[in-house]
Amino acid sequence: MTRIAYHLAPALMLTYGAVRLIDGRDGQHGPGPAWTIGHLFFLGSLLLxxxxxxxxxxxxxxxAGGGRAQRITAGVMAAVAAFGLVTFVRVAIIDIVVGLQAADPAEKSMLGDRYADVPAVLPQAVYEIGPALFMVGLLALLVQYAAVAPGRKAVAALSPVLLLVAFAAITANLDLLPVGAGLIWGALVLSARERGASSPVRSETRARVAA
Structure with missing residues (x-):
């Protein structure tokens, strides 16, 4: 499933970006079928x-050789990324709900404001910065992997660089979402192909045998 997700997650994000560009040809993004379909692709991407x-x-x-500090750091960064991802999923779901209920852009904006703090279990500020935590957490994980991965260090180091450029492009302009998704795809493919990364189970088994 993980190997499939490395390809399908950015592919669905790229598809969402393309649908979004089509939807915005009239200067407005949603509501309507393109808005809903695009956000369904986006939700699928986030889940992957x-x-x-x-x-x-x-x-x-x-x-092999990963110490306790490395495992703790990886766990913390994974938790940060996962929490951010949950808030990102919330955004996608609310956008879908709003798009289905709204009759025009004005009503979409009004409903978006109404659902801004739903569910009201955390301060709204947390929901606003949450998606950024997904980006930060995933980037930190790839940086850590590049630092400890065996094999070609230059190739491994390129993965977080591509991810950083992708996130910067998407943050600067959502119209660059297809480009950003393509860069994320490249970053994940490089990470997956790095020698020794294809089978964590085998690597862990070899480490135990060597011990």
Whole structure:
């Protein structure tokens, strides 16, 4: 599942970005079928990023010689990324609900404001910064993996660089979402292909045997 998620998560994000561009040709994004379909692709992408986070975390833990500090750091960063991802999923779900209920852009904006703090279990500020934590956590995991991964360090180091450029592009302009998704795809493919990363289970087994 993790290997599939490495490809399918950014692919669905790229599809959402393309649908979003089509939806915005008239200068407005939603409501309507394109808004709903695009956000369904986006929601599917986000759910698959959960498997990506788990996969990178597992690979770090499986590397032979990984100490307790490395495992704790990886666990914390995975938790940060997962929490951010949950808040991101919340955004996608609310956008879908708002798009289905709204009859026009003005009503969509009004409903968006109404649902801004739903569910009201955390301060709204947490919901606003939450998605950024997903980006920070995933980037930190790839940086840590590049630092401890065996094999070609230059290739491993390129993965978080591509991810950082992708996040910067998306943050600067959502119209660059397809480009950002393509860069994320490249970052994850490089990480998956790095020697020794294809099978965390085998790596962990070799480490135990060597011990």
């Amino acid at each position: 990023y959960g498997a990506v986070i788990a996969g990178v975390h597992a690979r770090i833990r499986a590397i």
